[in-house]
Amino acid sequence: MKVAIFFGSKSDIEVMKGAAKALKEFGIEYKAYILSAHRVPEKLMETLDSVEEQGFECIIAGAGLAAHLPGVIASHTVLPVIGVPIKADLNGLDALFSIVQMPKSIPVAAVGLNNSYNAGLLAVQILSLKYPELKTKLVNYRKEMKEKFIKENESEVEL
Template identity: 80%
Template sequence: MKVAIIFGSKSDKDVMKGAAEALKEFNIEYKALILSAHRVPEKLLETLKKLEEEGFECIIAGAGLAAHLPGVIASHTILPVIGVPINASLNGLDSLFSIVQMPKSIPVATVGINNSYNAGMLAVEILSLKYPDLKEKLKLYRQNMKEKFIKENEEGVQL
């Protein structure tokens, strides 16, 4: 099980750490890379080919501003691509709209603005379809989450 985390700039690193945290919780191997669809398109395509050859099964791509990176990646691979809109301007709405408005037949699954953790969790869910042990870990994770929530809130809260 391997997931690539790709983002376009060093300034995106803090936002994209959440994806790595989610993958680490489930012991999923990942590789994080800084690549730009605009500044190094040839290197991006070369890397995508290499990732496929190395058995990566999913790609998480974070992008701000024009936010083309997830869509460009999706247009060059059949691996599932999960887009993370990054708040670089306009409260991240420009990035969100750019990523979710992909043309027919080239989808990018998209999570909330700056929510790379959910991108990591979506990658876990995708991989759990293929790996039974991971599916069981995910079920246990969800059950523990529910139990913790109930325990923390069953007595009510002080306002």
């Protein structure tokens, strides 16, 4: 089980740490790369080829502004690509729209603005279709999450 995490700039590191955190919690191997679809497209394609050769099974790609990175990656692979729109200009709506408005036949999944943790969890869900032990971990994660929520919120709330 391996997931590749791509993003276009060092300034995106803090946002993209959430994806790594989620993957670590489930024991999923990952590698992260700073590559730009616009500034180093050849290096991006070379790295994408290498990721596929190494048996990675899912890709998380974070991008802000025009947010072409997830779509460019999706156009060059059949691996599932999860886009993370990163807030920059226009409060992140430009990135969100760029990711969710992919042309027919080249899908990119999308999570909420700056929510790379959910991208990591979505990668876990995708991989759990193939790996039963991962599905068990995911079921337990959800059960524990619900129990924690109930415990923390079982009392009345004073407003």
